[in-house]
Amino acid sequence: MPEIVQIGERPYVAVRGKVAMDGIAAFADRMGEVIAWLAAKEIAPNDAPFFKYDVVDMEAGLVMEIGFPVDDLRSGEGEIVTGVLPAGRYATVRHHGHPDGLLGATRDLLGWAEKEGLEWDADGDHWTARLEVYRSDPREVPDMNNWDTDLQFKLKD
Template structure:
């Protein structure tokens, strides 16, 4: 069941890209580039990896970031960017299952928000913070059907 929570600012390092709807999986495979960049800078992630959907446009594609929250924020390089997830109220819910089911889980969460009358922090197609946080470590949970993912969508202040 979705819940509304108050979250503080969270610095992060991520890979940014423009991705077609059918290219999300290939983009996700590039998360290792972020891991390598962090290792080279001797920066340790402080939480689970995430996908941050900045722009969602079914016709032209997605503007997407994949990365990790960190304590030590430095300047990015090339496609590696740094940023801060904004503080504020978020709707948070968990999904258990293969990532292929996240589209339906997201639709369910948006429908819940419509029913509850929440106001998402979105301007047109651009979201302030719309996250999928991958809580399961594939080395410990190799079967993707057993993965846990948390959805966090920022609400308007």
């Protein structure tokens, strides 16, 4: 069942790209670039990796980031970007199962918020913070059907 939680601001490091709807899996492979950059800078992530959807346009494609929260804001280099996930109220729900089920989980979260009369912190297709946080480490949970993923969508203040 979805809930509303207060989350503090979170600095992060990520790679950003424009992605077609059918290209998300290929873009996810770029997570290794972020991991390598963090390792080279001797920066340890302080939480699970995430996908951040900045623009969600089912026809034109997505603008998204794949990254990790870190303790301190740094400057990016090349295709590595940095930013801060804003503090605020987030509608959140945990999805247990294969990432293919996230589309349905997202639809359900959006529908729940509409029924509750909640407003997203978004301007049309442009979102302030719409996240999928991957709680399961594939090295520890190799079966994607057993993964836990949190959806965290920022609500308007």
